[in-house]
Structure formats: C-alpha cells, structure tokens
Amino acid sequence: MEQPPEFVDSDHPSYVCRLRKEIYGLKKAPRAWYTKSKSYLLNLEFINSLADTSLFILRRGKTYVYLLVYVDDILVIGNDKSSICNILQLLADRFSVKDPEDLNYFLGIEAHRTDKGLHLSQRKYILDFLHRHNMLNAKPVATPMASSPKLTLQSGLALPDGKEYRQLVGSLQYLSFTRPDISFTVNRLSQFMHRPTQEHWQAAKRILGYLAGITTHGIFFSAKNDHTLQAFSDADWAGDTHDYISTNAYIVYMGTNLVSWTAKKQKSVARSSTEAEYRAVANTSAELCWISNLLTELGIPLRVVPLIYCDNVGATFLCANPIFHSRIKHIALDYHFVRGQIQQGLLRASHVHTKDQLADALTKLFPRTHFLHLRNKIGVLPAPPS
Structure with a gap:
C-alpha cells in the first residue's frame, strides 16, 4: 500500500496515515469482519454453531432463522418470512449491504428451485474455465478418466511448468462440491501436483471433455x-x-x-x-x-x-x-x-453387497456402463424442468 497523494505532508513526507479500521484486501480484514459481524449477531440473540463457526442460528419458539457467513457473502434462510425480513433490515441498518434477493447464485454455486426441490449446480463455473482452457467446443467423453493405462507418478515426461496443471486441478477440486462423479479422478490427479507430466495433463483435460457434455448436472435435494x-x-x-x-x-x-x-x-x-x-x-x-x-x-x-x-x-x-x-x-x-x-x-x-456399494464410485475406475449407472445412483442429475 502507498500513501494517497493528497494526504502526503510536505513537511513530513515520511509520515503515513494510521488505519483505524481494516481495509478490504488486507489479510486481517476477513477475520476482523467476522469478529465484528459475530458480535453484532450475538447481540441479536443468534447462537454461533459449534459444528460450523460460519453458521449462526436464531430460535424463537418454533421459528428458526439460519445465517451463513462466508467473508462478505451472507445467506439467510428460515421457516418464517417475516423473521427473515426483520433480520435483513437489522443487518442493513448496521452494515452497508446490498438489497436482498432470492437465492440464485452463491459462491459459484447456482440454485434452481422448483416445487419438487432444490437443484445445485456450477454450470457458469464450468463454462468459465472451459472457456479459459479453450475447451468449450471439446468433443464430449462418457467418463472423466480412462480405465487404462493407469496413471502413476512416473507416467510420461514432466511438464516444464506445472502451474497451469495445478490451477486446473484446484478449480476441479472446488467443482467437486456439486459433482461427486469427478471426485475419484480429481483425487487421483491431485496426487501428482508436485510433479505433473504430459499424461497427467491430458488426463486433466479429459475431465474438461467430460464436463463439456453435461454442464448442467448437479446435486438435487428433494422437497419431500x-x-x-x-x-x-x-x-x-x-x-x-x-x-x-x-x-x-x-x-x-x-x-x-x-x-x-x-x-x-x-x-x-x-x-x-x-x-x-x-x-x-x-x-x-x-x-x-x-x-x-x-x-x-x-x-x-x-x-x-x-x-x-x-x-x-x-x-x-x-x-x-x-x-x-x-x-x-x-x-x-x-x-x-x-x-x-x-x-x-x-x-x-x-x-x-459389493454390487450395492455406492462408495465404489469414489475409490475405483469402472467401465463406461457401470460408471454411468453409479453416477445416476448417487444422484448427479440435470436440473428438473420448472
């Protein structure tokens, strides 16, 4: 950071301003914001969850309001609309917040709600990094990883610079929040971060080809x-x-x-x-x-x-x-x-029985037909029609 020009003292050019509050972008800013928002929410009779410190719970009789904080993104849900509106108004009175809106997009995750339930996907996130890697028009493949040859640490020639490989696999790790069908492959590719090779890179790009064909798939939560x-x-x-x-x-x-x-x-x-x-x-x-x-x-x-x-x-x-x-x-x-x-x-x-073991989808590679069967069994599905 540099001293703003209009604040420079000509008599004392080495003087700097003293910060009385944290500036957005500093390493300590997220923690300072969390501490301030936490103290305010506790004053509103919220209880900080022991299982997840980002979660705050307000209970008044049979009325519940849940507030989830991730840095400066806030998600508020509950079983009483008036209570939610009241909490949103109290937050707006204390902090500078945007106008509240229905949940559609949160931390790169798209929420599509119907009468049947809630569908979570990362379609826009997928399209963004497909575009970044020039894979929007890639030929779709049926599985995220080939069953042979098996990848090892010594497979292929080492990449001269593994930065792009690590960035891609890191993006895929975040994508696995709504796509358990790629969890095994991402876990496997993550084991080669320190020494990625050409074969590892091709295997990572194969996942992009797999995703290009099913960008709208995600996790569905049934209302019943x-x-x-x-x-x-x-x-x-x-x-x-x-x-x-x-x-x-x-x-x-x-x-x-x-x-x-x-x-x-x-x-x-x-x-x-x-x-x-x-x-x-x-x-x-x-x-x-x-x-x-x-x-x-x-x-x-x-x-x-x-x-x-x-x-x-x-x-x-x-x-x-x-x-x-x-x-x-x-x-x-x-x-x-x-x-x-x-x-x-x-x-x-x-x-x-082994044939009914759904966790197999995350530990082993399977032929195409069995993989597609397991993918449907664990619930990786497209969004239902409105």
Whole structure:
C-alpha cells in the first residue's frame, strides 16, 4: 500500500496515515469482519454453531432463522418470512449491504428451485474455465478418466511448468462440491501436483471433455424427504502401486438426498483389506457424528440411529466386537472410537453387497456402463424442468 497523494505532508513526507479500521484486501480484514459481524449477531440473540463457526442460528419458539457467513457473502434462510425480513433490515441498518434477493447464485454455486426441490449446480463455473482452457467446443467423453493405462507418478515426461496443471486441478477440486462423479479422478490427479507430466495433463483435460457434455448436472435435494442418515463406506486396499496406501471414501445420504462425500488416501499402509475398510468406517463415523451434531443445532432431531454400510464382513464385525484382537493391535486407538459409538447406541454398522456399494464410485475406475449407472445412483442429475 502507498500513501494517497493528497494526504502526503510536505513537511513530513515520511509520515503515513494510521488505519483505524481494516481495509478490504488486507489479510486481517476477513477475520476482523467476522469478529465484528459475530458480535453484532450475538447481540441479536443468534447462537454461533459449534459444528460450523460460519453458521449462526436464531430460535424463537418454533421459528428458526439460519445465517451463513462466508467473508462478505451472507445467506439467510428460515421457516418464517417475516423473521427473515426483520433480520435483513437489522443487518442493513448496521452494515452497508446490498438489497436482498432470492437465492440464485452463491459462491459459484447456482440454485434452481422448483416445487419438487432444490437443484445445485456450477454450470457458469464450468463454462468459465472451459472457456479459459479453450475447451468449450471439446468433443464430449462418457467418463472423466480412462480405465487404462493407469496413471502413476512416473507416467510420461514432466511438464516444464506445472502451474497451469495445478490451477486446473484446484478449480476441479472446488467443482467437486456439486459433482461427486469427478471426485475419484480429481483425487487421483491431485496426487501428482508436485510433479505433473504430459499424461497427467491430458488426463486433466479429459475431465474438461467430460464436463463439456453435461454442464448442467448437479446435486438435487428433494422437497419431500425423511430425516434419516445412512452412509456407504469403502476402501481400495493398496490401490496405489507406488506406495501401496489405500484410498478410502464415503457417501452420506439424508433420506434420499446426498449431503456429504469424500475420497482421500489414508495416512499409512494397511496390512489387510479388513484394516483398510475399518479405517474407512472410522472416518465415515466421524463425519456422521459431525452431521448429527449440526442437525441437532439446526433443530432437526434424528429419530433413527445413523447407519453405515460396509461391504467387508471382517470390518463390519470388528465395529461391534473386538475380534481378531491379535491382528489389530497396531491400529491406532482413535480408529476404535467407532466401536464405542455403536455400543452407546449412537451408530449402527451393516454389511452390504459389493454390487450395492455406492462408495465404489469414489475409490475405483469402472467401465463406461457401470460408471454411468453409479453416477445416476448417487444422484448427479440435470436440473428438473420448472
């Protein structure tokens, strides 16, 4: 920053202005804004969520107002329109805010509402980076990654400058918020950030070709839904031939709506498929605990204990009973908290057949027909007609 010319003191040219409040663009500005907005909202009797510090909840009898803050973007929803309008007016009286409008676009995510429910997509975001990489007229492909040859760290010649590759994969990571069908591929490509090659670059551009054909697809939340949590947990044991570390994944549904998913490599090598799957179940149960706590704060009680589906019999039994004790002594104690959750009646674990394991979509590559089947099963669909 430089001193504005009209404020320069000719007698003391080295003097500068003292900032009495944070200027937009400084590193400390977002935190200062959050602190100021938080204190004001707490004065309005909002409660700051423990599960998500960006969420504020106002409860008055049976009336709820939820306010989500992301830097200077604010989302306000609730079950009473007059209460929402009152909160918006109070915010406008205290801060300089734009005129409120219905939710259509938030943080790069487009919201399309119909009588049947809410559809979230990132169509404009996709079109923007397709244009940036000259892929708007790319020939569409049916899958985001080719089943062969398998990408490795040594595949192909190293790129002279990996900056563009890292930018593209970073953009795809944000896109996976509404596109779980590309989660596995993005996770795989993210493992080559430090040494991208020509083959990795071509694989990243293939995702653009895949997206070019289905830019309007996204996640649909049905207006008619029940409050039950169920998750599918899976692990690809020693799937990485470079370091033999497993990739675990989970998909969490609330009723029929997909609400959370991830695909991530584990921290260490698993000595058996049961160990790899058990670690995946532990990560899934941690996510279910967080979602349950969040729903409790939102005033949405769960009448049915959350359920985890796992396609490994040994891992399923291990969740409830300390079997094979001699084989699991080396597993860290933090993975065993899932057993405590089950014994306390806060969680259930059940076996599911491999062909019904939806989390497979995030851990493995499949032929075209099976991939399209899984994509539809997890709910990556175009927006319904108005």
